[in-house]
Amino acid sequence: MDIRNKETKALGIMPEASQVVLGCILQIQPGQKRHREPWTKRGDRMGFSVDKDTNNQQRIGLSQHAEDVIENDCVMFGCLGKRDAPAYHTFINKIFCSFYPQSDASIERRVHEKRGELERIQGDGGTEELGRFAEKIAEAYREELRQKVKGLLSKEQACSKVISLNGETLRILKGSEESKEYSEKRASKYIRAVMEDYAESDFLTRKKIYYRDIIEKIQGYIQDGSVIRFCRLDGKEEHRVKPVFFRADQYETHLYLAAVVCSENGEERFGSYRIDKIDGKSLECVYRSPVSAAVRTALERKADSVGIQYLLNEADVTHMRIRLSPDGIKHYRQWTFQRPMYSGIEGEEKDIYIFDIPYYQAVVYFFKFGGDAVVLEPDSLRERFRRMYEDAVGAYGG
Numbered sequence: 001m002d003i004r005n006k007e008t009k010a011l012g013i014m015p016e017a018s019q020v021v022l023g024c025i026l027q028i029q030p031g032q033k034r035h036r037e038p039w040t041k042r043g044d045r046m047g048f049s050v051d052k053d054t055n056n057q058q059r060i061g062l063s064q065h066a067e068d069v070i071e072n073d074c075v076m077f078g079c080l081g082k083r084d085a086p087a088y089h090t091f092i093n094k095i096f097c098s099f100y101p102q103s104d105a106s107i108e109r110r111v112h113e114k115r116g117e118l119e120r121i122q123g124d125g126g127t128e129e130l131g132r133f134a135e136k137i138a139e140a141y142r143e144e145l146r147q148k149v150k151g152l153l154s155k156e157q158a159c160s161k162v163i164s165l166n167g168e169t170l171r172i173l174k175g176s177e178e179s180k181e182y183s184e185k186r187a188s189k190y191i192r193a194v195m196e197d198y199a200e201s202d203f204l205t206r207k208k209i210y211y212r213d214i215i216e217k218i219q220g221y222i223q224d225g226s227v228i229r230f231c232r233l234d235g236k237e238e239h240r241v242k243p244v245f246f247r248a249d250q251y252e253t254h255l256y257l258a259a260v261v262c263s264e265n266g267e268e269r270f271g272s273y274r275i276d277k278i279d280g281k282s283l284e285c286v287y288r289s290p291v292s293a294a295v296r297t298a299l300e301r302k303a304d305s306v307g308i309q310y311l312l313n314e315a316d317v318t319h320m321r322i323r324l325s326p327d328g329i330k331h332y333r334q335w336t337f338q339r340p341m342y343s344g345i346e347g348e349e350k351d352i353y354i355f356d357i358p359y360y361q362a363v364v365y366f367f368k369f370g371g372d373a374v375v376l377e378p379d380s381l382r383e384r385f386r387r388m389y390e391d392a393v394g395a396y397g398g
Contacts (some may be wrong), residue, residue, distance in 0.1 A: 047174040048187035056165045058188040060092065062127040066199035069206070070095075077210050077276065078233075093166045096194050098212040100172060107145045108177040114141050137391035146181070152196040153189065163191075180256065204252045207276065211255070214280040218243050218257060225290030227262060231282040232273070235271035238282075241271065242291050244299055247308045251337060256308045258299055260291060270302050272311035307338075310358045320362055321346070321376040328372030338365050352376065 014168060021138035050056055073079070074086035079094070081087035100106050105153070119126070125350060126134075130210035167172070173187050182190045208215065221228050222243045229240045248255050254274050261271040303311060329351065332339065340361055344354035355362065362381060366373045367388060375382040 018397060047176050048179045048190065049184045050165065050170060050173060050187055056170060057161050057162050058165060058191060059162050059206055060188050060192050060195065062156040062159040062192065063196060064158035065155070066196050067159050069199040070195065073206055073210065077207070088161050089164050092163050092195060093169050093192070095198055095209060096191055097168045097172060099198050099209045103194045103197045104145050104148050105190065105197045106178055107142060107149065107181045108143055111138055111142045114138050141382050149193050150395060153191050155196065204248055204255065207255060211275050214275060214278060214283065215246065217280070217283055221285060225288050226285040227287050227289050229286050231279045232277050233279050234277060239273070240286060242289060244291050244296055247303060249307065249309045254309065258303055258308060258311060260299065270299050270311050272303070272308050282287055306358065310361050317356055318359050318378060320357065320378065320381060320382070322355065322366060323347070323352050323374045325351070325372040328369055331369055331372060340365060
């Protein structure tokens, strides 16, 4: 049972900002250090004991599902080491540091947050009876979390990996009150619970966790009304934009930054950039130039109409007429991934579909139709499809 965003309906509790971080509503300013745990004070005797004689290493057991997810994500997110092998040390440290604040495996932290919610609801007029009721809710929540963690850790262990803990992970562990739940010498158990919880998340959520640092940094720039520049990982070209908001595509496969693109001649247009394609090291503020509410609204509407992933190609929107065969119409109804919306249907047979979409989207979606989708207009797109099909036939010796 996923209780990460469970609310206490009887008291009308709303999710904490820290719980919404996976939805990219982040309140961290650029350069701001992650805060100290709310219960942690210098000199407190708490936290996990990591034996220095082991060179700060921990043996982390994982279920088969968690191992498969971590290996896949290492490849998908480009966290690779020598010979393009998954860099487990780097990945597990990164995910633990990014995800532990939101993970249900962090029982003490989550219960502390729940108590804070309840206290804010009570306000200054809270009675002793209401306080006792709130404490019962908090303890019931603790028990729910314990049961979830018990389920995560009860999965059959398929492998174990010796992981070298980096400085950030060690700092978190040594100052964490989670040792009360897992015992002082069981840091590996806590790390495993966080990683198993991570593996239960959907792909888009895991991507947000992995790229949290970049998301937080850009979110800070958005709040400051900054113009930023960065390079893509697949090229050296510099992009200068006014970041506006984050949004996933309708199939929730990728997370995009929607922005106003600033050109050298002063012209501005809308664009979008996949978060996993941005070189985080190149991100920096150029100057402040806040985006108006009117521009933000226009950008949101454009993203709604053409799709967030096609914003950068928005200037390439073309009027198209495509004839679909009976099978083509059937495919169009069934193949919903990246499907463009038609603006009209013509022809005696009602088989000519009208689209006003980016050129690239038409190629991506309709090329797989083969002869079941024939481009009538524009001539440039019709010619491109013809060349692509000829090249495909030639590759097979035709």
